[in-house]
Amino acid sequence: MNKKGLTLIELLIVLVISSILIAGIYRTFIHQQHTYTVQEQVVDMQQSVRIGINQMVREIRMAGFGRTDDEILKNGGGVEGYEHVINPDNGSITFVSGLRQLGTVMEHTGSGEKSIKVTNASSFDGLKKSYISINGTESHRIHSIVGDQINFHDMGKSKFGQLKENHVPGEPVFLVMAVTYSLGLSDGKMCLLRDENLGDGPQPVAENVEFLQFTYTLADGTVFVDTVPKGDRDNIRMVQVSIRARTDRPDPELRGGGDGLRRRTLTSNIQLRNLSSI
Numbered sequence: 714m715n716k717k718g719l720t721l722i723e724l725l726i727v728l729v730i731s732s733i734l735i736a737g738i739y740r741t742f743i744h745q746q747h748t749y750t751v752q753e754q755v756v757d758m759q760q761s762v763r764i765g766i767n768q769m770v771r772e773i774r775m776a777g778f779g780r781t782d783d784e785i786l787k788n789g790g791g792v793e794g795y796e797h798v799i800n801p802d803n804g805s806i807t808f809v810s811g812l813r814q815l816g817t818v819m820e821h822t823g824s825g826e827k828s829i830k831v832t833n834a835s836s837f838d839g840l841k842k843s844y845i846s847i848n849g850t851e852s853h854r855i856h857s858i859v860g861d862q863i864n865f866h867d868m869g870k871s872k873f874g875q876l877k878e879n880h881v882p883g884e885p886v887f888l889v890m891a892v893t894y895s896l897g898l899s900d901g902k903m904c905l906l907r908d909e910n911l912g913d914g915p916q917p918v919a920e921n922v923e924f925l926q927f928t929y930t931l932a933d934g935t936v937f938v939d940t941v942p943k944g945d946r947d948n949i950r951m952v953q954v955s956i957r958a959r960t961d962r963p964d965p966e967l968r969g970g971g972d973g974l975r976r977r978t979l980t981s982n983i984q985l986r987n988l989s990s991i
Contacts, residue, residue, distance in 0.1 A: 779811025779846025
């Protein structure tokens with residue numbers, strides 16, 4: 714009987730062909746894995762920077778909310794020393810606004826009164842939380858807090874320290890805050906930072922942000938980059954934000970030299986709607 718089988722040469726040929734096929738499949742797998750990893754990093758970067766700029770745009774657009782006009786801030790010494798609604802500072806911005814509701818009006822209070830009763834009055838400590846906005850229509854500096862009653866500071870001027878309007882129970886009461894956005898390190902990474910200037914320090918909003926720039930347009934159309942002379946800050950009407958983020962790790966297959974990091978830049982114009990009538 715004539716038995717047939719594989720010769721050594723045939724076996725070697727099969728092994729070579731199999732090795733080539735396995736190597737090709739492995740190479741394809743590695744390439745797909747690399748592509749997936751790069752895409753994941755790019756998506757994470759884009760999502761992070763979009764969340765950061767969206768929050769920043771939303772809050773800066775609220776600058777001046779609560780009738781936190783420059784006159785009140787200057788006569789009262791400012792919120793944490795910031796005497797303008799918009800305060801540029803070479804790569805960072807601090808804006809003043811009634812951002813956080815801490816309570817509501819407890820009882821009817823007429824115009825001309827020098828105090829008001831609110832729920833959760835103890836949340837305003839009169840030190841770092843020294844300005845209050847009632848119903849978003851008027852703001853006052855806090856002089857003292859007694860129980861539920863907040864007394865206003867007249868700041869040495871007869872026209873200050875008195876309610877301008879009548880207020881009814883249930884109206885919201887806001888804390889007037891000075892919020893700063895800047896670029897800095899957090900856990901060894903460059904981040905977009907947000908600081909409420911209440912003692913907790915800056916907190917990261919978006920990671921791997923390497924560039925942050927603010928451009929300011931005044932009411933007469935004059936444009937300043939990064940900073941604005943103090944005498945012109947009351948006239949700021951628009952802020953343009955430019956922010957650039959990068960991936961966390963380099964892409965070794967990225968051509969063209971450089972560090973191999975992929976980057977995205979986002980720019981947004983913010984109309985300061987609460988300052989348009991000033």
